[in-house]
Amino acid sequence: DAGVIQSPRHEVTEMGQEVTLRCKPISGHNSLFWYRQTMMRGLELLIYFNNNVPIDDSGMPEDRFSAKMPNASFSTLKIQPSEPRDSAVYFCASSLNDYGYTFGSGTRLTVV
Amino acid sequence: DAKTTQPNSMESNEEEPVHLPCNHSTISGTDYIHWYRQLPSQGPEYVIHGLTSNVNNRMASLAIAEDRKSSTLILHRATLRDAAVYYCILRKTGANNLFFGTGTRLTVIP
Numbered sequence: 001d002a003g004v005i006q007s008p009r010h011e012v013t014e015m016g017q018e019v020t021l022r023c024k025p026i027s028g029h030n031s032l033f034w035y036r037q038t039m040m041r042g043l044e045l046l047i048y049f050n051n052n053v054p055i056d057d058s059g060m061p062e063d064r065f066s067a068k069m070p071n072a073s074f075s076t077l078k079i080q081p082s083e084p085r086d087s088a089v090y091f092c093a094s095s096l097n098d099y100g101y102t103f104g105s106g107t108r109l110t111v112v
Numbered sequence: 113d114a115k116t117t118q119p120n121s122m123e124s125n126e127e128e129p130v131h132l133p134c135n136h137s138t139i140s141g142t143d144y145i146h147w148y149r150q151l152p153s154q155g156p157e158y159v160i161h162g163l164t165s166n167v168n169n170r171m172a173s174l175a176i177a178e179d180r181k182s183s184t185l186i187l188h189r190a191t192l193r194d195a196a197v198y199y200c201i202l203r204k205t206g207a208n209n210l211f212f213g214t215g216t217r218l219t220v221i222p
Contacts, residue, residue, distance in 0.1 A: 004155075035212075043199075045209055048209055100146070100148075101156070101158060
């Protein structure tokens, strides 16, 4: 298994632009999570899905952030419009029920 | 959610055992104790988890106090590749989310 696949690995964009981060979870996993990591705030859970349904999006910082999971093998995290304070590493993770999470390698986002 | 307390940093000599402590005095009966680690420039990686009994796997051992208010992650023989931030996390049975604290940064000295 290739693990959790995130793309792109790095993204540099200008303030105000739309950014879309992508994630392919491990086949057979039924839960998917989006995290954000910064030096100041550490790892923050943004949203998680169970069986493609968003369960808890209370960690999404504001309306500029949205996440979708149209099917069991794909999820997106969109920021529109992006701001410099959104610069961070964004991780996607998947799991099967109560087993351990598998994280992707992350997307490093820089908004200038 | 019940919180955990870990030292900010620890050092270990290569090829020696490492004991990483975690306090969780407000743990409830349904909380599992999970450990993850994050190597430099990588995503977090699952290490081990347990509920009441000590657990062993190929990566590490988890020793859980009898009152469950503390636990210790044991790396039996530290290598340079074990240098990482180690997170101790409580996760309720059936809850499908993990909240990471600040963890312990382990430095392994050659």
